[in-house]
Amino acid sequence: MSDPSAKAAIVTPQDSNPTKGVMLQQVLPFALLRGEAIAEKPQDLFIPPDALEIILEMFEGPLDLLLYLIRKQKFDILDLPIAPITTQYMTYVDLMKDIKLELAAEYLVMASILAEIKSRLLLPKQAVEEEEGDPRAELVRKLQEYEVIKNAAENIDQLPRIDRDSFIASVELAENFVPEIVNTQVDLAELVTALQGVIKRTQAYEHHHIQKESLSTRERMAKILATLKDADKAQPYYNFSDLFTIKEGKQGVVVTFLAVLELIKESLITCIQTQVYGEIRVSLPKS
């Protein structure tokens, strides 16, 4: 059915504006219908001379097709000549059916709307107008509304676009760049579970308890060691009495004292008394 010579005249789909269909000279067949070339243009019908199937596929629906017919023939949309428009519309629909184009149902709905308007216009004018005004009103409004959107879509297509009309600048990060690391969250319960795991593995169930006091002592031990470590450079020792903070009260003094004893026992610190009843100097052991 499709003649290669006709195909050659096809408007490419990208060039999607059907109004660009150029009127060709009589030499070429104006359309192909049932394999036969139609050389003559029907009197009241405007059909672009390009391959019909392609053109027809370009319409976005019945409103688009109607608008095309109206604009092409410079009909006044506000005074729509229903009779010729209906005839032409039906010709198109028939053509679409003939070339077995998959015809959207909307085209047939529109055909019946047009037929209905046409028949109502045939009624005596007065009767019609008294009842519900001009029967074309609704169709005209729809056509206008669609035309506004069709036009808006064309405008959007013309807006500057990224990667077509403008390109986004970007730069690389410096070689020394390191992303921020979001630290792993740890739950106190995880810590306890971990320790209990260790305990189980040691398989030594001597029922010792970690007591608050002993923990405090161990904490104080660490604190004293840290203090002595800092002191080490400026002054090689700390006075025993300086390790105590009076504000902590009796309990604090006891904890510190126990810590010092434990540290001595574990050989983590050394205590030197240079004279009897003199200040005891506490320091980290000399290596």
Next chain:
Amino acid sequence: MVKSVELNPEKIRHKDIDDAKLQRLVEAALFIADKPLSVQLLKRDFLIEYRVSNLRIRDIINAIQADYKGRGVELNKVASGYRFQTPADLSEDLAHLYKEKAPKYSRAILETLALIAYKQPITRGEIEDIRGVAVSSQIIKTLTERNWIKTVGHKEVPGRPVLYASTQEFLDYFSLTSLDQLPALMPMEDFNH
């Protein structure tokens, strides 16, 4: 060595920064970000340690914009913030290398997009009514995947159809700052009968 930069609350907004350094930092941030940056985003993501006002950031942005006038890239404001992009007059020289990157959109997609942009919020049924044809699911999918449209609720009519609206990414893509920058709709003549 990977440095772990754990921001504790004390480190937030505690440092002073002079204009010269601030300008360098904002400029760098705008260039490395993979999306337009608003004043808020700049402050939240890049300047978290510094004590800076929105007004000062805006002044710095203006200074950068002035600096880049007439150069190979310019700092533009789009819907979701500021970004560096090439000026329109260079596009022809730059485009041929990237032509395949810019997809073409069918009339069906553009008309659906236009309806959503201009008439939002709008249902699929309303779009079909105006266009006079069914809107395929593929069109909605394409527009949604491009992040140009989003659902913003349901219309309280039988069936509670989804309502669509346009997104900031839609405006960004077309280099618009807001919906009112869309081309004006053509005026409709009155059908006076």
Next chain:
Amino acid sequence: MVKSVELNPEKIRHKDIDDAKLQRLVEAALFIADKPLSVQLLKRDFLIEYRVSNLRIRDIINAIQADYKGRGVELNKVASGYRFQTPADLSEDLAHLYKEKAPKYSRAILETLALIAYKQPITRGEIEDIRGVAVSSQIIKTLTERNWIKTVGHKEVPGRPVLYASTQEFLDYFSLTSLDQLPALMPMEDFNH
């Protein structure tokens, strides 16, 4: 519009371009390219229509490099060409944009941390004795970098091993005011002996 520039031979290197435009074009090309651009690549991909010498392109690149000295981005030469990069001194401030989640802590890390917290001061050897396996340097490094453990001295035994203790940050992180707020463990071996 995208021009499909199937460049016919006549269009190659037939146009003149002034220095100002050339500089803008080279600058734009360097900013939008997704890889470093050499003089040859610039000439082939972005300047094909223009009559320009390599020497002139190099001069323009030098001019751009000078322009961007001390700004938020700089033009650097790398092995395969030139590319814009953020200056090294801004990296720390820019780090906030890209966040990476550190991997979850292994059981080995948690056990080591727990032993240091409950049994401080403690040596690595003591931890290994209790756990029955070696403690890798990586574990100690991770906990030290996190500022959860610190060294508080040496144990006076052969080899003078380092003694570890927990830090104030450790307490802060777990919202504890002192170590005795750590949950008491029920049956617990005295690991000291």
